[in-house]
Amino acid sequence: MTPKILIIGAGELGLSLIRSLTSHPAHPSVSVLLRASSSTDLSTYPIKVVHGDISSTAEELTPLLEGYDIVISATGFAGGPNSQLNLAHAVLEAGVPHYFPWQFGVDYDLIGRGSSQPLFDEQLDVRDLLRSQDKTKWTIVSTGLFTSFLFHPSFGVVDLDSSTGKATVNALGGWSNGITVTSAEDIGRITSKIVLDNPDIPQGVVYIASDTIKFEDVSKEVERVGWKVDRKIITVEELEVRRKRDPEDVGPKYALIWARNIGVSWDVGVTWNGKRGIEVESLREWVDRNLPRP
Ligand SMILES: NC(=O)c1ccc[n+]([C@@H]2O[C@H](COP(=O)([O-])OP(=O)(O)OC[C@H]3O[C@@H](n4cnc5c(N)ncnc54)[C@H](OP(=O)(O)O)[C@@H]3O)[C@@H](O)[C@H]2O)c1
Known part of the structure; x- marks a missing residue:
């Protein structure tokens, strides 16, 4: 059965995910969550748009996330402090089977708490929350810059x-x-492969790199x-x-x-794409x- 996927956000990363997922031979059902005020035009893509705002409360977000097999957050830090943690709570509450949080970046575990970028502590709060439960499977795609x-x-x-x-x-x-470094195009392409090319989606932290x-x-x-x-x-x-x-x-x-x-660099050879010889x-x-x- 083809999965029902929700992508949250359609900026640099979200658009790349939309292009890769909708052109994948598995033909998943793709919906995209945008703010009602968004001027992004997605009419050329075979997707469904749903409206929502990740800075709303977890209670408001939960019903928007119900019924999807996979939710991928591609909002960056756009929603402001606490929005990623809020969203993770809503994902768990909605009983989403598999979640890809917005952690397309550096190795937050290695950098640790109290770094120069306070938003990184919230990324670790999201990891702690996901690791504290076993109902929702999760995958973090570490991309570097x-x-x-x-x-x-x-x-x-x-x-x-x-x-x-x-x-x-x-x-x-x-x-x-x-x-x-990983280009937005490669992140979209490799993440689509992680999501759709495997009967069992790899779980935990997966490192990729261009x-x-x-x-x-x-x-x-x-x-x-x-x-x-x-x-x-x-x-x-x-x-x-x-x-x-x-x-x-x-x-x-x-x-x-x-x-x-x-926590900002790793060898391409040890990455998910490197081990599979995926062109980047x-x-x-x-x-x-x-x-x-x-
Ligand atoms: N590791 C890295 O190097 C790294 C990581 C993150 C970002 N960046 C850089 O930062 C820039 C941002 O990239 P990006 O793709 O992460 O983000 P982006 O291009 O800014 O896109 C953010 C998306 O989230 C949506 N959004 C914003 N606030 C929202 C809210 N409250 N609720 C729901 N949706 C919301 C935006 O929609 P609207 O149309 O409503 O605004 C937009 O579609 C890029 O230039 C990227 O290179 C780099």
Whole structure:
């Protein structure tokens, strides 16, 4: 029987999941939960839209989640503090058989509580809740950084100035620090395989990766496509000063996670996709396809 799947959110990750799941030969039934105010147009996809808001109470969310075999959250941290934990409570209350929480990111277990990014503690609260029960099966897909986010100005690693053709590449912590990246397209494709290619969906934390590189590789890639690169190291100490100066600024909170170099990289060879020889998009291929030229 084909599963009934609910995807929550249709942003960068949600759209990639929608594309991969709806084009999979298993032809699952796919619904997508969007806020009633959302301007996202999904009319070209063979999906059903349902309306809801993950910042509502667990009691309000529960009935929206009933009747699905698999729920996948693709909202990012968009719902604000407590929304991921709230959603996990609603999923359990609704008796969803299998849940993929929004944990498409770094190794929160290894990073631990009390990190520079307080939202990460909530990810651990969700893990504790899921681990404390055995009614709802769950799978966390650990992806590292979205490849696109590595080049996003707000991440503070790559800064392109098209008026001069100059780029600054900042190494967080040091040039040899590792970064695992997975493109949104690969996350969608591999997650669809995890969900639909196996009679028994793997449970627990599943690591995937498009590529694992070092900050020095990022600077070489930017240079390779024609930018004149200025290289800087931003140290943990520097980021701590910035964080104390402006506690509301999320930039240094995120950057510190990579500068500390714990739980942010793993070998592609040990990943779910690596072990199965699934083709993925390397950093070089992503740069060729997406990075603007000077
Ligand atoms: N590991 C990483 O590197 C990482 C992790 C997360 C995000 N990011 C980066 O951050 C950006 C966000 O990516 P994303 O796909 O996670 O998120 P996104 O593109 O911002 O999409 C979020 C989705 O959630 C919906 N949403 C927001 N608030 C909601 C609510 N209260 N209730 C229900 N739905 C809600 C949005 O719908 P509306 O149309 O209603 O707004 C949207 O469809 C990307 O650029 C990504 O690269 C990176």
